[in-house]
Amino acid sequence: MKKILITGSTGFLGGAVLANLLQQGNDDHLYLLVRGNTPEEGLDRIQINLRNFGLSEDVVNNVTLKNIILGDLATAESFIDNPLLDEITHVINCAAVASFGKNPFIWKVNVEGTFQFAERMSRVRVLEKFIHVGTAMSCTPEPDSLVTESELVSNREQHIVEYTWSKATIEQMMTERLPQLPLIIARPSIVVGHSNQGCLPSASIFWVFRMALTLGKFTCQMQDRIDVIPVDYCADALVLLLSAEGVLNEIFHISAGTDRSVTFAEIDEAMAKASGTPALGDNYQKVSYKQLSESRKQFKALFGPCNERIMLRAMNLYGHFSELNVVFDNSKLLKLGIRKPSKFIDYVDRCVLSTRDASIAELMQVDFK
Template structure:
């Protein structure tokens, strides 16, 4: 009997994975790691998250208290002795503190707790695949590059944020300290929205594009490209990687690749079209971060009530990423039979429609926990 353990099951990506797995009857049994005070509360949180993905009632009712394992990677010792782990055949480890803010839990969860969990699962005899979800940005790509998969580890000071440093570090530690773990690493690029549900499941990162275009200036040029995929495509790829009997590579990008990445000019036109307004085109200006600081007094007028310092921090962080103009090669994933993803501009209208009436500061909360 196949048994899939999903960590971070109330999150954006894991919710999409579980919704798709249930709809396809991909596994015989599911074990879902949830932070909650009781199994009842955990099950309720899982179902509430699945409803954001329009999960049907049949799929929702298939889950019970037996599918819930109460635990937190911040305190892994509390669940690692659960006997149900012995029956697990496949793992999708997507739990992480995915904040670009300053969060004391990033290292505790993403590295220390995850390593303890990996060590435990390496001793589960029935385990066939441990799919760890990293991030394509952990490799610190060179500006303008088409990046191929690599497990090269770079120093902390080269990372823009602690999040990418933590994701790079845990990959190295698992490879070094868990040789018996049937490990495959999936590195998604930038996951934004859902190809049909837009930002209904989560507004994560979509607000960055709206913020920059509302301001009329940002640190990237309109000609720069960005590698974006929808969460449902990413979920499909993760399920394929975890279920596939054999894989030849240790690391796979889940990305738009060179062919399906989009320029900021295309994004501008698509958002403008969805809003029924003209694109910025020649009115847009590429600026340095110092120029953004100078216009901070305009933020409340443009965005409504907001924390100017947090807005500037967001602009600096995402501005640095946006002007990298990198794409992540997806040839290895496509070589396994995975189809090309939709282009961001092909579903961006859904993202616009599902965030109407929501302010930029409200949308930002998911990424600055």
């Protein structure tokens, strides 16, 4: 029997992984590393998060205090001596500060705490797999390319945000300094919404599409492609890697790939249909960031109460990513037998419906915490 430790189960991806395993009626024992002053507080946070994934109360209540390990990667020393860790056979490490803002804990959690945790687990004799969740964007891809999995060789100047640099750094540290760790690196592409629940689990990144289409202009072309997957597909892939053979010391993209990536024009059409408004079509304008910043006086009228400075920072950051026009090759993962993901445009109506009562300023808070 596997003894699986999941980190980040109060978050978007970690919550989806936990929901996946619970829905399967998994007989393996689950341990959940969670922040909290008490085990009861940690359990409450996990159960609240699980309800966003559409689970029944009976399934949610299958998570009890026996599953909880209190701990925080920001203070890894507070839990790494827990003797329960010596029984863990599999780790899915989803925990991270996934902020595109200047969160002071990005390096503390994503690099220092994660390495301290990985080093501790590398000394567990029964550990079979340590699945670390990175990001496909950590490789600083060349524009207009099909990106294959490779070792990372980059520097801080190549990264648009501290988050992707932190993810690149921890991958390199674990690979070079922990050769005994049974490591698998999973690099999701752009994770947006849930194929059934829309943005109820999280509105992360979805607001960018709303923002650009509300403005009627952005820094990418309508025919540029973007590699988007739903969080439940990402969870499916991580759970598959738990039992897959011959995958140690490998890197896997969890991505839409060439078949399921979509153009911004397709997203425009799908979102217009879902919201009952005309598509932008030829009325869309590709502009520079300078031209976007000149529109700042319109922001409050278009978006409601908002911080213009943060909105402009968001447009600058996500504008860089949108201009890349890259697709992440997923052939390695598909060879393991996983189905192809849903296209973003196949479930974007659920994302629109689940966010219709929220402003863009409210939705974007999750990415700039």
